[in-house]
Amino acid sequence: AQSVTQLGSHVSVSEGALVLLRCNYSSSVPPYLFWYVQYPNQGLQLLLKYTTGATLVKGINGFEAEFKKSETSFHLTKPSAHMSDAAEYFCAVSESGTGGFKTIFGAGTRLFVKA
Amino acid sequence: NAGVTQTPKFRILKIGQSMTLQCAQDMNHNYMYWYRQDPGMGLKLIYYSVGAGITDKGEVPNGYNVSRSTTEDFPLRLELAAPSQTSVYFCASTEGRETQYFGPGTRLLVL
Numbered sequence: 001a002q003s004v005t006q007l008g009s010h011v012s013v014s015e016g017a018l019v020l021l022r023c024n025y026s027s028s029v030p031p032y033l034f035w036y037v038q039y040p041n042q043g044l045q046l047l048l049k050y051t052t053g054a055t056l057v058k059g060i061n062g063f064e065a066e067f068k069k070s071e072t073s074f075h076l077t078k079p080s081a082h083m084s085d086a087a088e089y090f091c092a093v094s095e096s097g098t099g100g101f102k103t104i105f106g107a108g109t110r111l112f113v114k115a
Numbered sequence: 116n117a118g119v120t121q122t123p124k125f126r127i128l129k130i131g132q133s134m135t136l137q138c139a140q141d142m143n144h145n146y147m148y149w150y151r152q153d154p155g156m157g158l159k160l161i162y163y164s165v166g167a168g169i170t171d172k173g174e175v176p177n178g179y180n181v182s183r184s185t186t187e188d189f190p191l192r193l194e195l196a197a198p199s200q201t202s203v204y205f206c207a208s209t210e211g212r213e214t215q216y217f218g219p220g221t222r223l224l225v226l
Contacts, residue, residue, distance in 0.1 A: 009155060032212045043119075043205055043217030044158075051212075090157065094212040100165035101146060101212045102173070107157035 002027045002095040006106035014114045019063075019078040021109045023091030026072060032094035033074045034103070035065055039087045047089070050074065061085070086113045116141050121206050121218035128196040128225045136191040136221050138206030144216075146209045147189040148173075149181065151202040152220075158205065164189055196225045 007022040025031060032051050036044040048059025055067040061084075065076045074091060091106040122137045140147065145166045150158040160173030164183040178200060180192040189208075193200060203222050207215040 043219050046214045105158040
């Protein structure tokens with residue numbers, strides 16, 4: 001079975017600083033990988049995804065992530081944090097099984113941005 | 116397009132009561148999912164469906180039931196509410212392994 005591990009349940013950065021949220025996955029097949037963001041009292045929305053092809057993936061709001069097969073990682077970065085980036089971020093991997101496709105989510109990382 | 120809609124937004128139940136959480140999508144997606152989100156625990160899959168008439172259990176199905184009579188609708192039924200079912204419930208839809216589209220959530224409190 002596939003799994004997703006997000007290192008750090010809380011990350012705090014200063015406004016303008018680099019954002020780095022870590023995600024490692026396990027998968028027995030080529031993975032589809034996702035980062036979702038959740039703002040308070042809202043559902044999740046897609047930030048970016050990797051399916052095939054280029055391993056550096058760009059998403060919305062200046063975020064990007066790099067798929068590293070050798071490290072089984074898909075870390076999320078943003079060069080300069082903005083106050084509006086404060087939210088919870090979820091890494092996810094799509095799994096294929098006898099019952100169809102399911103998505104396994106990490107436990108989430110809450111990002112705090114200090115002024 | 117409305118995307119994925121969920122009703123109600125918030126509900127308080129007494130222990131032992133039952134209720135149905137409604138979910139509908141207008142994107143003609145075959146796959147639909149129900150998750151619950153507890154603080155610091157991420158999303159746990161309750162049930163999912165790969166098409167009308169087909170449903171399967173996820174990680175935490177106990178205490179819940181689902182049905183999928185149409186492509187659009189995927190209601191979640193709680194038969195005997197328990198305090199452990201206090202949570203935020205999200206419905207989502209997708210095609211295959213692609214991006215999941217989430218509803219706004221239903222906040223449920225069982226007292």
